[in-house]
Amino acid sequence: MKLSALTAISPIDGRYHNSTKDLSSYFSEAALINFRVYVEIEYFISLCELPLPQLKHFDNKHFDALRAVYIQFNDADAEAIKEIEKTTNHDVKAVEYFIKDKFSDLALDEFKEFIHFGLTSQDINNTAIPHSFKLAVQESYLPNLQELLSHLKERVIEWSKIPMLAHTHGQPASPTLLGKELQVFVERIEAQLTHLQSIPFSAKFGGATGNFNAHHVAYPEINWVDFANNFVNNRLGLNRSQFTTQIEHYDNFAAHCDALKRINNILIDLNRDMWAYISMNYFKQKIKAGEVGSSAMPHKVNPIDFENSEGNLGIANALFEHLAAKLPISRLQRDLTDSTVLRNIGVPVAHTLIALKSTLRGFNKLLLNESAIASDLEANWPVVAEAIQTILRREGYPNPYEALKDLTRTNQQINQNTMAEFIDRLNVSDQVKNELKAITPSNYTGI
Template identity: 65%
Template sequence: MELNALSAISPIDGRYRGQVQHLDEYFSEYALMKYRVLVEIEYLLFLGEKKIVKLPAKVKAHLRKVAEEFDFAAAQQIKDIEKITNHDVKAVEYFLKARLDEVEAGEVKEWIHFGLTSQDINNTSIPLSWKNAVEHEYLPALLNLQHKLHDFANDWKHVPMLARTHGQPASPTRLGKEFMVFVERLEGQVELFTHIPFAAKFGGATGNFNAHHVAFPKRNWIDFGNEFVNNILGLHRMQFTTQIEHYDNMAAHFDAMKRINNILIDLCRDIWTYISMDYFKQQTKKGEVGSSAMPHKVNPIDFENAEGNLGIANALLEHLAAKLPVSRLQRDLTDSTVLRNLGVPFSHIIIAIKAIEKGLGKLLLNEKKLHSDLEDNWAVVAEAIQTILRRENYPKPYEALKELTRGKAHIDKKAIHSFITTLKVSGEVKKELKAITPQNYLGVVGEF
């Protein structure tokens, strides 16, 4: 079968293709070739800038055009060359040499890939594509979601809600504050994530600029490499490497993404539970079906879908973070095939974020249910009463409230007020205690 949405093995290229097809600009085989071509061209232009090779203006312009106009036809030419070379980076080199022939720049051809090994290209082009994907796709999607959660928090900042610790009724909280918990968690982890540099390796066959140095021993190749990688490519050059990049920073990115995914999983499970408790209704769409057997159902499928995709992403990120920093001696090839899967967990995360946003868009607050749950659980003000009694030096207040409330089938307002009436405290304190309700025993939270 031809590859299409129905025949694709991976749901990323099948069922969910429409949601993530734009990511092929960063993670496809085409994208890898595009970024390799870009790095090779930028390197040659930098050699010219440093007057190591003389590049006529027409050659520079042509090289820029090759990079800017790189398309699928160009990628196919590289693949055709690779069938002969059986080496993907060498195929890029030969492709560019052929493009230089178009402007009769034969004297420049051998400066393409001068002194480099394939990993100088891979370990700059892949981090560059990863950086662009993170900055243009991942962080904006995550921050947009965070802003949506912040909007919900503001909308519901004054809505009282029964809290549940260990699944049991607990001291009331505010619905908006519970959403702010996730806003703050995401904010903290994004801050940590953005402090991790996008590292790159650039230093010749085994990281020592051997070929560069033997050709031009008086040139400071370390400064050259630092300036090229840091200033031209916008990456962070590692100073001491083997043939390949350490991948420690990339692993740190993966670990940070896993933590963020876990926060989102926690969010999905909480909202799923609130829906099951009827704190939220969900908007319906004409023609949609919630269950093949039960017509009444409106399932929280968006949050379930997100949770599943985040779990898949975490499993893959775990392997990437554990495998990539480990390589035999100066280099083995295991990183190559693994790196080609960077787009898989990334895509699952984007799919998950879109699902969460879709689910959030369906939520309808059911304040009546939140209110009734609070009214049905007057026992939660026991904490407030015993704390005030402690302030008043009342003997064993915790034990008194425990005897009244723990394990009892139902404690209502009448039972609480009857208990307060029997207390040997001043009338003023009794009035203070009777003013406490599940709806107003909410404490204080910071501004948001």
């Protein structure tokens, strides 16, 4: 069966392919191979620039040709490397042999043995994968999150003066402003986004067990720690971990996963609130010609985008949680469990991307139902009891809370008239009575 969006096992590459296809540039097998080629070639160029004695006469005019290998990397190159891997049964060694073939094409055979010089495969994987992850976060995740944030901020302004009944414990509570309630989510996301962006993209680079054993025994006069720091930090734009085993310890990678998970939790909270507001008829949804809300009930327009987002965020968080818990743990100087797990980093990022786009799509369908919001406020006059008893406290009125409690917990319908009658019976000045009567569910919204 030919692989396509219809035959893919995962909905990431199937049903949601249009939402996630850009991530192939960072997380596909071909992308990982390309990033490995990039690291290997930039490492060789750095050895030339050092220079190693045997590379002192390497003509830097060849640098552009070498860089063209990864810049112009294509599917045929990826397939060639996979063909080599059938023999080597080792993915990084296959990359090394591929580059050696390219050196032969450029008549650079005498320098081939300095490809992958002194390295272990994890020096390549633990720089290539953080590099790809960094690019995916910066070039795909953050722009999509910022687009949603910008939309939320627009709605905060648009709805900044819309009074709305609040609900605590599912019960009517002191009124609020619709825009302010969205601003809560804006502040939460921005706070966690600041934390996310403060976490370094860490990388390991130090030979078989992290000590530059092979480098040092061959060239003991070279400061390999300084070389590696310069290469990883300045050339690759990552943050080199100074003391490692054969692999990166992944603590900062785990911190990225945890930070992404926290942002996703906030988005789940947002999706559920918007779902609830729609169920309360505070919002209607735009109808698109030809769309069906239910296979059986023609009248329905379901909040499917918020539900879709919530489901995808849940899957993403389960994977982020596993990555964060598993990757920092490795037996002794390494085991192979990180390798297969790390290959899945694109999966939670993809589900998160689907969710971001779904939430934004849900917001774009919303139609504010001001009459329903106003009607709900008018039907809940008891919520001004807090305001009245607080002013009575200010005035030194005896037992104001208890007086309002007796009024609002009776079975009688509390409305503007019954509240006014209650106020008229209070032993306070006419000025205070007028102040109390001016309070309504629509204007008791705080700051």
